[in-house]
Amino acid sequence: VTDVTIATLGEALAARRLSVVEAVEEHLGRIRKVDAHLRAFITVDAEGALATARALQAELDAGRRRGPLHGIPLAFKDLCHVRGLPTSCGTSTAEYFAADPECTAVARLRAAGAVTLGKLNMTELALGPFGDNAHHGDVQNPWKAGHVSGGSSSGSGAAVAAGLACGALGSDTGGSIRLPAACCGIVGLKPTYGRVSRAGAMALSWSLDHLGPMTRTVADAALLFDAIAGHDPRDATTSARPVPSTAAALGRGVAGLRVGLPDNYFFDGVTAEIADGVRAAAAVLERLGARLVPVQLPDPRVMVDVSNVIARSESTTIHARLVRDRPHELQPAVRARLEVGFRISAHDYLQALRLRARLTRAFVAEVFTEVDVLAAPVIPEPAPTLESVKAGTVDDVVRRMSRFSRLTRPFNAYGLPALAVPCGMSRAGLPLALQLVGRPFDERTVLAAGHAYEQAAGWHRQHPAL
Amino acid sequence: MRALRARSGGGLVKETDRQVSAAAADLAAVIERAAGDLSLEEEPSNFVVALERGAGEDR
Numbered sequence: 001v002t003d004v005t006i007a008t009l010g011e012a013l014a015a016r017r018l019s020v021v022e023a024v025e026e027h028l029g030r031i032r033k034v035d036a037h038l039r040a041f042i043t044v045d046a047e048g049a050l051a052t053a054r055a056l057q058a059e060l061d062a063g064r065r066r067g068p069l070h071g072i073p074l075a076f077k078d079l080c081h082v083r084g085l086p087t088s089c090g091t092s093t094a095e096y097f098a099a100d101p102e103c104t105a106v107a108r109l110r111a112a113g114a115v116t117l118g119k120l121n122m123t124e125l126a127l128g129p130f131g132d133n134a135h136h137g138d139v140q141n142p143w144k145a146g147h148v149s150g151g152s153s154s155g156s157g158a159a160v161a162a163g164l165a166c167g168a169l170g171s172d173t174g175g176s177i178r179l180p181a182a183c184c185g186i187v188g189l190k191p192t193y194g195r196v197s198r199a200g201a202m203a204l205s206w207s208l209d210h211l212g213p214m215t216r217t218v219a220d221a222a223l224l225f226d227a228i229a230g231h232d233p234r235d236a237t238t239s240a241r242p243v244p245s246t247a248a249a250l251g252r253g254v255a256g257l258r259v260g261l262p263d264n265y266f267f268d269g270v271t272a273e274i275a276d277g278v279r280a281a282a283a284v285l286e287r288l289g290a291r292l293v294p295v296q297l298p299d300p301r302v303m304v305d306v307s308n309v310i311a312r313s314e315s316t317t318i319h320a321r322l323v324r325d326r327p328h329e330l331q332p333a334v335r336a337r338l339e340v341g342f343r344i345s346a347h348d349y350l351q352a353l354r355l356r357a358r359l360t361r362a363f364v365a366e367v368f369t370e371v372d373v374l375a376a377p378v379i380p381e382p383a384p385t386l387e388s389v390k391a392g393t394v395d396d397v398v399r400r401m402s403r404f405s406r407l408t409r410p411f412n413a414y415g416l417p418a419l420a421v422p423c424g425m426s427r428a429g430l431p432l433a434l435q436l437v438g439r440p441f442d443e444r445t446v447l448a449a450g451h452a453y454e455q456a457a458g459w460h461r462q463h464p465a466l
Numbered sequence: 467m468r469a470l471r472a473r474s475g476g477g478l479v480k481e482t483d484r485q486v487s488a489a490a491a492d493l494a495a496v497i498e499r500a501a502g503d504l505s506l507e508e509e510p511s512n513f514v515v516a517l518e519r520g521a522g523e524d525r
Contacts, residue, residue, distance in 0.1 A: 193517060207513075239518070305496040312493070336486075343490030350510065351501040357512035358504065364520035395485075415517050440517040 001026040002163030003463055006072050006220040009166060013071040016060065020071035024053040024115055027073045031117070031164050034466045037145070039137035040159040042078045043085055044118040049073065052115045068223050068247075070113030075165040077153050078119040079126060079202035080106050080211075089202045090122040090152070091322070092135045092329050096202075103200030104235065105169055105211050105228040112227045117165050120155030125319060126171060126204045127334045128152055129179045129405045130389045134331050138386050142184060142464040143430055147383040150183030152176040156214045157184035162466055167215040167224050173204045173311060175378075175408025177212050178420035178435060182378035185422045185431030185462070187450070188214045189221045190408075192441045193415030194239040196225075197232030205314040206237070207353065208307060208412045217460050218421065218451040222247040225443060241441055249444040250451040255289030257449060260371030263296045266407055270380045273424075277432035281423040282375045284456050285449065293371050300410035303359050307413035309344055309352035316341020333397040360414050364440065373449050374437040377407050378420045382430035407435065417443045421450045422459040431459075 001009065001023055012018045028046050035041050056071045076082055079089045081099035089096045101107065110116065121139050123131060131139040131154025139154035141147040142162040149158040153170030157180025160168050170177040172190040181188025189212045196211045203209055213224035229243040261282055267275050286292050316323065316338050323330065323338045330338070367374065380403065389400055411418040417438045424432040434453065438446035454460050 194514065237514075241518075241521070302496070302500050305493060306500070309493050309497055312490075339486045340489045340493075343487050344493060348494045348497045351497045351504070353510035353513070354504050354508045355497065355501055357510060357516055358508055360513055361516040361520070364516060368520065368522075415513065439520060439522060441521040 002030045005217050006166045006215065006223055007068065010068045010070065010072060013060065014065055020053040020057040020060065020115065021050065023071060024049050024073050024117070027117055027164060034162060035164060038140050038142060038158050038162055038164070040121055040139055040155040040162065040164055041075065041118050042088055042121050042136050042155065045085055045116060048084065049115050049117050056113055056115065066113035069109065069227060072114050072166050073117050074109060074114045074167050075117045075120050075156070075159055076103070076106055076169045077122050077156050077171055079122060079171060080169055081200045082106050082116055082119065085119055087119065087202070088136070090124040090126065090133055090136065099200035101200065104197040104232045106200070108228050109224065120153070120159055120168060122154055123152035124331050124334045125315070126152040126173060126176055126202070127315065127337055129175060129401055131157070131180060132386055132390055141383050141430070142466060144383070144428070146385050146387070147430060148183060148386055148389055150180030150379070150383060153180050153214060157181055157186060160184070160186045160214050160216060161464055163463065167213060167220055169211055170214045171201060171204070172210045172212060172412065173208045174307070174412055175405040177210070177214060178378050178408045178418060179405060181214055181420040182431065182433030183383040185459070185464070186214060186216055187218050187221045187422070188212065188420040189225055189443070189447070190411065190418045191225065191229065191443055192417045194237050195229050195243070195417070195441065195443065197235040197238050199232055199234035203318050205311045207310050207314060210412065218419070218447055218454050219247065219250055222250055222447050239441070244444060246444050246447045249448050252448050253289065254285055254449050254452045257290040257373065257445070258293050258371040259285050259290045259449070260293050260295040260367065260374045262374060262376055263294050265297060265300050266376040270377050271382070273426050274377045274379065274381060274432055277424040278375060278377045278434050281434040281453055281457065285375070285453055288452050288456055295367060295370055295374070298359070298363050298366055303356070303410050303413045304406065306352045306355050306359065307409055309348055310356065312337065312341040313344045313349040332394045333401065336394050336398055356413055363414050368439045372438070372445055376435045376437065378433040378435040380404065380407060382426040382428060382432065411437055416440060417446050419446045419450045421454055423457065424459060425462070
């Protein structure tokens with residue numbers, strides 16, 4: 001039960017080969033068994049999950065099925081406010097954030113029949129790509145103890161990979177869905193900016209934050225995305241564009257699809273294993289009928305600096321009270337990154353926002369006339385050890401953080417849909433990952449390409465031995 | 467972006483302060499160089515326009 005996909009479990013529940021209560025109990029049992037080591041959860045709501053499961057089973061018994069997510073056990077990053085549960089945002093304050101009503105994406109999943117198992121560990125304030133947390137414990141990589149899970153949606157990555165939940169929500173401001181997905185060998189989708197409401201989730205940077213699904217397969221990511229996407233009057237940045245079903249488009253394949261392989265930036269400074277894994281994945285897409293196109297991209301380095309100005313300014317503004325009144329509560333690297341925001345002028349912040357508009361227009365126009373999707377690495381190296389990412393001075397730690405997120409951060413600033421899909425294992429037994437990036441609002445093509453690759457390559461059938 | 471060094475003693479606070487200011491100054495310099503030729507009509511909300519216009523047909 002804890003190794004199957006959402007689609008498979010949903011069918012078993014619908015056919016009443018298994019009850020919702022049994023499915024939830026299986027997951028709670030697995031959490032009890034392995035999470036003392038993994039540290040994926042901050043809060044487990046066993047009582048609430050079982051009560052919801054009983055109610056959902058009663059609906060099935062009465063002949064009512066809400067859809068493919070009916071009875072599916074999920075968990076949510078601990079910055080999504082869930083009614084009745086505390087939201088620490090990875091800080092030392094149990095109830096750092098609250099929203100009324102609860103997080104829109106969570107509410108949509110619950111309305112679709114999902115069961116909330118609990119709230120997932122994360123980097124403090126979502127400020128860091130590794131998943132270490134001094135307050136709630138460092139999340140362990142399910143594939144190899146002592147290695148990072150990736151962050152900031154660290155618990156989401158580890159919980160899904162380890163079979164503690166069928167799927168999860170993560171948030172992504174500079175890579176925080178895709179990095180833990182890559183490190184943990186699962187699928188993570190950062191949707192287009194404006195596609196999924198952030199209402200009821202703690203903000204780190206209003207201009208760069210995205211919520212999205214983290215699952216074991218692309219098809220499962222499509223199911224969660226279809227449930228949470230679409231306009232929300234509570235989030236003024238959400239687009240009014242209709243959301244065509246991505247799940248329905250998964251099977252269309254990649255014949256004729258133009259897949260761009262960047263000549264610049266994205267393969268610089270990545271390990272040979274990562275580069276080889278991504279190029280091998282591109283070759284699989286080519287065998288499936290896609291056309292590989294080498295592309296010279298507009299230099300993303302300017303956009304990375306622009307996004308740093310925006311992120312630092314907004315995150316410091318949002319969390320100013322904590323930084324000013326209780327700085328001793330923050331981990332040193334988190335505090336250091338936040339303090340920079342106090343020194344950025346309004347002039348530079350606004351210039352950065354204006355530059356972002358120009359750079360995005362140019363990137364979309366130049367790149368997506370040549371290709372339909374880009375293929376690139378997600379992480380520059382397989383998940384490093386927890387010890388290595390925390391070693392040295394704060395200066396060292398912050399520099400490592402920037403380097404680890406350099407391949408994901410540009411697409412937060414461009415606002416483009418970006419998918420992380422497993423594409424192999426390193427010699428040390430850690431996952432490798434492919435990043436597929438599409439046109440604005442074209443999650444369908446990104447997910448269809450990811451699904452075609454995944455089904456051909458089969459990496460999703462591997463599970464960590466815990 | 468220039469990063470920051472760990473420190474704890476009071477004598478190092480000023481250095482921390484300088485590092486934070488230097489990191490912000492580095493970012494400001496990048497923005498100043500890149501924004502020199504921004505059109506007067508460019509505004510932050512054009513980002514959303516760029517996404518909507520770049521979307522094309524639903525595929």
